[in-house]
Amino acid sequence: MFTLNISIKLHDTDAAGLLFYANQFRLAHDAYEGFMEEIGFGFASIIKDSDFLLPIVHAEADYKAELSVGDRVTVRLTTEKVGDSSFTLAYELLDAEGKPVGSVKTVHVCLDKVTRKKKALSGDLRSALESNS
Amino acid sequence: MFTLNISIKLHDTDAAGLLFYANQFRLAHDAYEGFMEEIGFGFASIIKDSDFLLPIVHAEADYKAELSVGDRVTVRLTTEKVGDSSFTLAYELLDAEGKPVGSVKTVHVCLDKVTRKKKALSGDLRSALESNS
Amino acid sequence: MFTLNISIKLHDTDAAGLLFYANQFRLAHDAYEGFMEEIGFGFASIIKDSDFLLPIVHAEADYKAELSVGDRVTVRLTTEKVGDSSFTLAYELLDAEGKPVGSVKTVHVCLDKVTRKKKALSGDLRSALESNS
Amino acid sequence: MFTLNISIKLHDTDAAGLLFYANQFRLAHDAYEGFMEEIGFGFASIIKDSDFLLPIVHAEADYKAELSVGDRVTVRLTTEKVGDSSFTLAYELLDAEGKPVGSVKTVHVCLDKVTRKKKALSGDLRSALESNS
Numbered sequence: 001m002f003t004l005n006i007s008i009k010l011h012d013t014d015a016a017g018l019l020f021y022a023n024q025f026r027l028a029h030d031a032y033e034g035f036m037e038e039i040g041f042g043f044a045s046i047i048k049d050s051d052f053l054l055p056i057v058h059a060e061a062d063y064k065a066e067l068s069v070g071d072r073v074t075v076r077l078t079t080e081k082v083g084d085s086s087f088t089l090a091y092e093l094l095d096a097e098g099k100p101v102g103s104v105k106t107v108h109v110c111l112d113k114v115t116r117k118k119k120a121l122s123g124d125l126r127s128a129l130e131s132n133s
Numbered sequence: 134m135f136t137l138n139i140s141i142k143l144h145d146t147d148a149a150g151l152l153f154y155a156n157q158f159r160l161a162h163d164a165y166e167g168f169m170e171e172i173g174f175g176f177a178s179i180i181k182d183s184d185f186l187l188p189i190v191h192a193e194a195d196y197k198a199e200l201s202v203g204d205r206v207t208v209r210l211t212t213e214k215v216g217d218s219s220f221t222l223a224y225e226l227l228d229a230e231g232k233p234v235g236s237v238k239t240v241h242v243c244l245d246k247v248t249r250k251k252k253a254l255s256g257d258l259r260s261a262l263e264s265n266s
Numbered sequence: 267m268f269t270l271n272i273s274i275k276l277h278d279t280d281a282a283g284l285l286f287y288a289n290q291f292r293l294a295h296d297a298y299e300g301f302m303e304e305i306g307f308g309f310a311s312i313i314k315d316s317d318f319l320l321p322i323v324h325a326e327a328d329y330k331a332e333l334s335v336g337d338r339v340t341v342r343l344t345t346e347k348v349g350d351s352s353f354t355l356a357y358e359l360l361d362a363e364g365k366p367v368g369s370v371k372t373v374h375v376c377l378d379k380v381t382r383k384k385k386a387l388s389g390d391l392r393s394a395l396e397s398n399s
Numbered sequence: 400m401f402t403l404n405i406s407i408k409l410h411d412t413d414a415a416g417l418l419f420y421a422n423q424f425r426l427a428h429d430a431y432e433g434f435m436e437e438i439g440f441g442f443a444s445i446i447k448d449s450d451f452l453l454p455i456v457h458a459e460a461d462y463k464a465e466l467s468v469g470d471r472v473t474v475r476l477t478t479e480k481v482g483d484s485s486f487t488l489a490y491e492l493l494d495a496e497g498k499p500v501g502s503v504k505t506v507h508v509c510l511d512k513v514t515r516k517k518k519a520l521s522g523d524l525r526s527a528l529e530s531n532s
Contacts, residue, residue: 009432010442011288011425013281015180015335020277021189021239022158026410029155033408037469043409044469047148056154060193069281070436070443106154116199142299143309144292144419148412148468155410159277166275170336176276177336202414203303203310281446287455287505288428291421313414322420326459372420
């Protein structure tokens with residue numbers, strides 16, 4: 001499990017006073033970027049040096065509690081499923097007391113950077129993803 | 134059906150060269166705001182004058198094609214379901230040739246602004262939502 | 267003068283109820299992208315096909331009135347100055363009554379995409395910029 | 400001096416491969432929020448409990464180096480000036496080697512939340528701001 005501690009920033013909120021729904025996906029992605037860097041697949045190297053990309057083909061989120069500016073949130077990222085050329089990540093958002101306040105799921109496919117066709121995940125990436133349970 | 138024509142802006146994209154996934158939710162919400170204004174429930178009046186809010190409790194999206202800066206996109210918003218105190222909206226994103234490039238779904242609940250408890254949709258809002266098929 | 271008509275979206279605002287200051291720069295950039303497309307230098311072609319980039323090296327904004335969700339704003343973009351390898355754009359934001367509510371200025375330099383060194387503006391781009399007074 | 404360590408996230412960048420200019424203002428504001436919380440004026444309490452707001456009336460930024468996804472940046476926030484009902488904050492962005500890569504300045508005025516007129520800064524806030532040199 002990869003963990004990211006954040007606080008809700010003013011720009012994450014909107015005039016209704018709470019986290020704007022699309023920003024929960026952005027916060028989840030921040031955790032994903034931290035996780036990928038930790039397992040040796042930082043985005044800078046994927047974008048510049050690798051022969052693949054990992055675009056998101058499906059995403060979903062549930063919103064279980066109101067989040068306001070200044071609220072401390074922990075994002076817990078686990079790997080839900082690893083296929084031949086795709087994988088699914090699950091994110092739980094917990095408040096300062098450990099209560100679930102939201103969740104996100106993202107489904108990624110591995111694409112060849114040149115042909116834009118599906119491509120099998122490398123053994124290294126697959127192992128790193130599978131070990132994040 | 135409510136329709137919004139947009140173009141992908143530079144700030145919608147990221148260093149991988151394509152629309153950042155969370156921003157598809159933002160674009161869908163732009164259509165939702167336009168729709169609500171058209172049916173007489175603009176966000177300014179909901180936030181300032183009404184006794185309810187309509188927070189999103191679930192959202193999901195599929196990404197069917199690569200979208201880049203400058204791409205013209207049409208968002209078609211229809212009401213999928215109206216319950217007693219909740220409703221579901223569906224958004225289809227089409228490219229300049231009318232090909233589906235993505236979709237979004239949002240589930241909203243009607244909350245009393247003071248008690249933060251579920252509240253039945255008003256007759257006016259229900260009718261306006263139901264007529265958007 | 268290039269003109270863009272927009273409305274303030276919920277995601278442009280924050281929990282203080284007003285436009286988040288950084289988003290005024292984003293709205294100005296939307297006008298800049300529309301202008302560049304109109305004069306034949308759309309961002310898609312600059313990023314993919316040209317030998318130059320036009321990064322912003324300085325930006326500033328004034329905030330003259332409170333902007334809330336749903337407010338109609340007109341952005342008027344004019345060219346303030348064109349140098350050998352740089353140019354300055356000025357943006358006036360007006361409300362629905364034509365009253366100035368904010369302004370933005372951006373200074374751009376023309377960089378060679380490969381060497382990342384300053385490069386003279388092409389004659390075509392210079393003419394198009396100069397004619398936008 | 401208040402210091403915030405961040406890394407450039409994918410959503411901070413755009414299809415030109417670098418930090419989108421408006422996002423440098425967002426990152427500076429993240430530091431400002433951290434600073435205000437540290438001195439006992441967190442945004443949650445300002446928005447909910449105080450009788451004043453501190454809107455930004457002027458902002459400017461310089462961009463001195465290219466910032467890409469994954470880059471580590473330190474934001475150093477100091478108070479530049481404190482007036483009767485306004486103050487100016489300066490932000491220096493440094494890369495991992497301590498080299499300046501950008502700067503931001505924001506000018507804030509203290510407004511009465513009800514009348515929306517200028518209001519003197521409280522003694523506590525003034526002291527806290529003045530001690531951040």
